[in-house]
Amino acid sequence: MHAFAYCRPAALADALRELAADAEARPLAGGQTLLPVMRARLAAPSRLVDLARVRELTGIAAAPGGLRLGAMETHAAIAEHPAVKRLAPALARLAGGIGDPQVRNRGTIGGSLANNDPAACYPAALLALGAAIETDRRTLAAEDFFTGLFATALAPGELVVAVQVPAAPAAAYVKFPQPASRFALVGAFVLRTEAGYRVAITGGGMGVFRWTEAEAALDSGATGADLAGVPLDPELFTGDLHASARYRRALARVAVARALADPAFAA
Amino acid sequence: MEMRLEVNGTAHRLDLPERTLLVHALRDQLRLTGTHIGCDTSQCGACTVHLDGVAVKSCTMLAVQAEGRRITTIEGLAKDGALHPMQLAFHIHHGLQCGYCTPGMIMAGLDIVRRHPRPDLGTIRAELEGNLCRCTGYHNIIRAIAAGAEAMAAAATGERPGEGQGQ
Incomplete structure (x- = not known):
């Protein structure tokens, strides 16, 4: 160093x-x-x-319509917090599956978002949930925040302060972890609201994205089994030593189908 | 820069470069060499210590980040020459082969018990995701953590550990 x-x-x-x-x-x-x-x-x-002692960056609390998570809250804190478990249980489970226990005890949601690793878990959740990211100077919708590979809308010197997450009773996250790093080889976060389905995919390689064709199919009554025939842009996937682009693209369909089988969607 | 670290209940004042990792401060400055460096890339967990009672990888943390926090290393577990129940459980159940990963396994095991006072074997396996044993001696490590958890629970309630715990 x-x-x-x-x-x-x-x-x-x-x-x-x-x-x-x-x-x-x-x-x-x-x-x-x-x-x-x-x-x-x-x-x-x-x-x-x-940023460990910056008091404005801490705190997990229920907020109007959902939750507000301070940027310096750790994955472990988010995974275990009663309000997160109650209002956004899929997000709590996602946080509890990042890395390993020691990493979850140190790693923070704000750090993960600012880094925007194309295989990170949180970006899929925030994009599907329609979360908002508060910085020291503005509030950004998740879809405006994540701009590409390790790229965000943050200006130099701009800090993530907190994340506003809507309550999401009907949601699930399924990831195929890369066995060494536990990052997502591919992960899918699926949300169902009265307005319809939202599906976000991480790990494809080009950065997190919404699979809008799947959302439209599900809104029209398709099930997980029907996703095999739904268009999914091959340009959104890349290969590396862990998995080929074709394999990642196939995993994305499976991850969404498995997420849809989660008990959260039974009601 | 000057930094103050509290390790195993003792306050230390050290003058180290900002970039000094916690594991290097512990091993090279304080000579607490029970905390091991395995992979050096935050994968293996051999360097696991507790920060305010919570397991962290000391190779992925600056020493200065631990200022004002309580650090516990493997050397801080035994009291008055008596092994901690988790250490004793590793001894009884032979939860080691070469022993290199053992300090990290014990510190991670205690963090599992903090969150799951009586963990089942599946929970222990899942929660050991951040600790690697190159000897692949996981079976006895998992048994040792389960037995250590039982012994800690028994000690907390004043019970004697069950006969079936390999005593």
Whole structure:
């Protein structure tokens, strides 16, 4: 790891000032991605602004219509929180399946969203749920926030503050984990509301996306078994040593079908 | 930079570069070499320690991030020369082969018991996802954690552990 300066502000305004003062500074959330990346010398920030004590970034609470999750809340905290389990049980289970217990005890939702790994779990949930991402200066719809591979709408020095998640009783997430990293080889988050189905796929390789053709088919009465014939753009999938693009695309159909078989959709 | 770390109940003042990982501060500065470095890539869990009682991988954390928190390493478990019930369970059930992963397995096992006071074997298997044993000696590790959990529950309620627990 290259040398860097370190600071640990206690207030959001101070963290933003530190980031604004140095274009090469990076915020440090749980560090479960950033620190390994720095150790591999794939990133060499001049300064780390540790967000661990920034009080405005914490808290999990029921909010009008759903939940508000502070950016620095860990996967473990979200997985175990009674309000999340009650209002968005699929999101709690998703959080409880990220990485491994030790990673879940450190990794944060804000860090995961800002990183937007194309195989991360949260982006699929937020896109399907129609969640909103609060930053220090604006609120963005999930579909405007995730802009591509490891890319988001965040401006330099802009921090995720919290995530607003609508209550979602009828939803499920199914992922095929890559066995070593436990990232999604492919994951599918399916939501059903009065307005219809929403289906988001992560792990394809080009970044999270909504499978709108499947949503339309399900709205018209199709079932998981019918998804084999529903168009799914091959350009949204790439191959690597873990899985070919064709295999990932096939897994996406299976993941959605399995999600639809979740008891959450029985009612 | 100067940093203050509380490890196994003892306060330390260290002057280390910002980039020092917690595992290196523990091993190289405090000579607490029971915490091992296995994969060095946050996969294997040999470096697992507790931060305020919660399991974390000390190779994926800066030492300075642990300031103001209570760090517990494998060396902090035994009290007055008596092994912690989880350590004793690993001894009784031979929950190790080469022993390299053992400190991390014990620290992870205690984190499982924190969340699941009497875990079944399936729960233990699932919750050990972040710890690798290159000897593949998982069966006895899982038995040891189950027995350790029983012994801890018995100690908490004043019961004697059951005969069937391999005592």
